[in-house]
Amino acid sequence: MTTLDEIDRRLLVELQRDAAQSLEALGAAVNLSRNACWRRIRTLEKAGIIKGRVTLLNAAKLGLGLSVFIQVRTNAHAPDWLEKFSKATQSMPEILGVYRMTGDLDYLIRARVADMAGYDQLYQDLIRRVPLSDVSASFVMEEIKETTQLPL
CATH class of the missing domain: 3.30.70.920 (Lrp/AsnC effector binding domain/regulation of amino acid metabolism (RAM) domain)
Structure with a gap:
């Protein structure tokens, strides 16, 4: 298991809520710059914590x-x-x-x-x-x- 800090957790909560948010909006939500937010997301993807991003449909x-x-x-x-x-x-x-x-x-x-x-x-x-x-x-x-x- 990968150790996550509080910012990683908040970022993951935000992405689960709406993965289509802009990096600016995500950064503002977790108190990070756009670039720092992007780097963390890439790290979480490489670690396999983020498996993919999808659109949820109304069945x-x-x-x-x-x-x-x-x-x-x-x-x-x-x-x-x-x-x-x-x-x-x-x-x-x-x-x-x-x-x-x-x-x-x-x-x-x-x-x-x-x-x-x-x-x-x-x-x-x-x-x-x-x-x-x-x-x-x-x-x-x-x-x-x-x-x-x-x-x-």
Whole structure:
């Protein structure tokens, strides 16, 4: 882990809030010059702390109104199955996150689709690509909180 000072933390908070801010605005927010701000950002990128900068989109306004969590259990735990599963899920744009879990559940998939027909298409595509023992889904009725901001 890289040691961050208070200015680095404030800079990261600002970037998480709005990565499109100008260097002048960022510098003013953290009390640094434009150049000092730029150098710190480059250092944080080189250290791998800043992985990238993205634009967050409104999924519902883009016709992707259904958020789903897919619970997967499998009897296959061989490295070749995991590689096939990993490649399949990574190549499917509807799948936003895939997590290997502890406990009764093997994998949890977070996906975004237009509607139930979109989910069914995603499900059919997934089981066609990789054998799964048990698949169940939970559909989000209301998003109470969703953020990409890490607590710093």
